Amino acid sequence: MNEQVARRVVLVRSIESADTAHEVLSEDDRKYASRSARELAAWQAADSKSAATQDHFLQQRSDQVLKRLAERIPAFATFQKRGLGLHGVWLALPLLALVAGFLLDRIADPHRVDLLSAPLLFIIGWNLLVYLVLLVRAVIPGRKTGWARPGLLHRLSVGKAALPRKLPGPLSRGLANFLEEWAVLSEPLTRARLSRTVHLSAAAFALGAVLSLYWRGLLTQYVAGWESTFLDAGQVHTLLSWLFLPVLTLIPYLQGFSLAEIEALRFSARTPAVGGERWVHLYGATILLLVVLPRLLLALFAALRARRLARRFPLELEHPYFRRLADSIGAGTAATLRVLPYSFTLDEARDRGLWTVAAMALGAQARVLLRPTVPYGEEPKEALGEGSLDEAGVTVTAALFSLSATPEKENHGAFLDYLGRHSKRGVAVLLDESSLVERGAGQAGLEARITERIALWRQFCSFHGVAATVVNLLDPAKRPIELGAGLALPELR
Template sequence: MLDEPQTKRLLLLQALWEVDENRVVLQENMVGRLPLEIAEDLEGPVAKDEEPAWLDRIATRLEERLRQRHQLDLSKLATVPLSSRAAFSFGAVFALAMGAATNYLGTEPEINLLLNPFMLLLLWHFGVYLAMVSLGLFGWKRRGTKNPISWLLPQLIKTIPRLTARFSRDDTTLNREQSRVRQTARLRFLELWFHQCGRFAHARVAMLLHLLAIFFALGVVLGLYFRALVQAYSFTWSSTFIRDQETLRQFLSWVFRPVLWIFPDGLPPLAQSAHAGDWIHLFALSALIYIAIPRLAMLFWQSGRHRRFRRQGFALDTAVDPFRRWLSALRGEAAQVRIWLYGYTPDRSTTPRLERLARELWGQRLSRIRLDKIEWGEDEVPLEPPAPNEHPVTLAVVLVFNGAQTPETEVHGAFVRHLTTFLSDHPSDCTLLIVVDHQKIPLDRAEERRTAWQRVLESAEVVHSYWTDLSNPESFSETSLTSIAQTLWRPQ
């Protein structure tokens, strides 16, 4: 598991890798051999639980190079708006000032008892509490739909760097393309952050919202007391439907009932000349009971969740670029790859692509890559079991079929069944990738032939295969490698 700074740094590098298509920031000569340099410190293959630590070592080394070459500080770029201590402090002061300022929206010496900033604040919190209870009782997860807050929150957060980029001046030391990559990577980083660490990020934002609500309510109450010090005013009331004092008293006693349970005589008289100070004291107690105590409780609860998620650490999806590419150099210390062409011979350009695919999937330090041709109709696996005293290694097989051939269960399916049985009994860490080359199939028959191949392979208990045109250079592009990795077959 990774801590928060490590996770942010790696996610920012992933974002840079995805958006920097022309490699103006993550240049190939900067990244290319870096995993191999790190791998020189290895004494053996990297275990699964050690992968995050090695990824962090690669990211640390890469961060140093980015700082030297592009003056790029990843720690400053990998920041989430409204999540720092400064944002919490500034937000609290700003909310306090805004709450106090609401008392000066009107200059009349009389304040409407039913329509004033504090009553609107209570109405807002009642609506918030009702929405929270509704989501808890009739949650979106039970209905199989996505919580709109989980979608809306990242969108709101992403508007902050957009506005900052719009009103800030570009650094003259950067060209336009580098500036575009940085800004786009920042937005992509925020998407990855909320996707990978959503619960942690949501807990932090919830803490900020509860803190702002507390200080805003405090500002409203302090504004009432301060205005009472410098101005003499009284509370009055007027309503189309509530015409007598008794009805108004019943309504207010219902609104402030929890306060009146504690202070039975807390409701002031409703005479027009009533002293306004009694109402201010009632509003202050109501703010404590309705807003401060519930919000503090939720703030402490979210703070506990936030600390728990931080202690647990963060996990990354290492099957995506560039992590899969970097880890391939660390995983392939003793790997052997066998590439078998079943019953046909592709053009010469296919062999280098298949070998590059092997290096991308199983490591750039493979001990051996061997390409062989298997005659059509062969059902014996051309592999010998390892000797009893031989140390098990990683064994990867890339089996290439000619999609133009008619798939037969007794031929192609039988060979796949023999192969999966052999790999299941093999003591090594075995992986199988089945590639079906459809370059010689007419377009009007491609879908029909693909369905036939899927049916034959499924009969051999191999669910996934990679259907591609080996003559196309994009068959093994970076965008395709992630989907290829998802089609790998491993013994159960």
């Protein structure tokens, strides 16, 4: 699905997830939306002579839900019409950069071409440094999140965070959750657009400086020369020879220069004034070759990536919410919960309880893939092996701990950190309270100890970037998990 459809689908998911008491959307509203969407998706598929897909169903259903909410709540209709993000930035920045580049060289003497022009040398040097940094980031492995901070990306993705007033509480919470979630989901697309705009702006800035040179040359007689306190003619000749080597090699009709000519062009040499046309062409061609052209190519690559992401938005349809809706139209497949127990061996009763928990979270057809227990203190790499944990067919990967255990950074924490590094989809954490409840049965203050231990584990998991779900494998109904809410995955960042 494309960006616009994905945005509406995520908006509906956020609203439904926040409206747990069905205050905004009743059960009848939701069933009607699903039934209508199923029929519309079937008609759409029949018209195109193809099979009905989950994408078609989700698109039609989100349209139905949003239309009904807009009819009932005018403030929500206003929110819907408001565009997300700061779209004007993508056009304004290159235009401002072009004007700034045109005005930059006006700071210098308008009647001469300085062979050591600080603004022009800065433009070339800065861009060469940027290319070097991009090359190093491409070659050296590691997290390539880019230079943009999350706050900037959030503002570019969703714009002003202010919500309309006079909204029902669940709807207001749903919209707030949507803004946060969409900012995270659209981060790759926003980064691609920002990269495209930054490269375009850099090219426009350099182009503006070149246009300024030629524009002033139409109205002014340039005098070429140079002056320096620390550089002599030989050093200046070497510097300029390296600087203009690419254009002199690729464009033979451009005239070169000798050491004697450089010496004669020193402003303190009191030699007859020399026209600056040759140097304008050399600087102009060099900036076009080393700055404008590479930046335009980088902008093109970023634009193609942004276009691809906008057309095929990477929305994770394995989320339990989407799986539940897919099941309602017969398009769902059995989900698989892979469980990695740590220093915790499951007996037959707890194994059955784990299957019940999987059915609660992922649907009645959910399957459990129980991996061998990781022994206490063993290196995760040795116990689990190398490689990614994102194999095809696994819906959710969960680490299983006993609530009776005390979390330790060097053992439990190292295990969670390893899972987080090797799973792009994120890892859920299951905390089984059954052993603690069994040992403390009949003792005073048991509930308080359980609550305290849950708080300790959740704080520990949060520190390691994961979220925890408390379960009771001997009595799963005691800790029910709402179908569609699924297991708690790492918080959006």
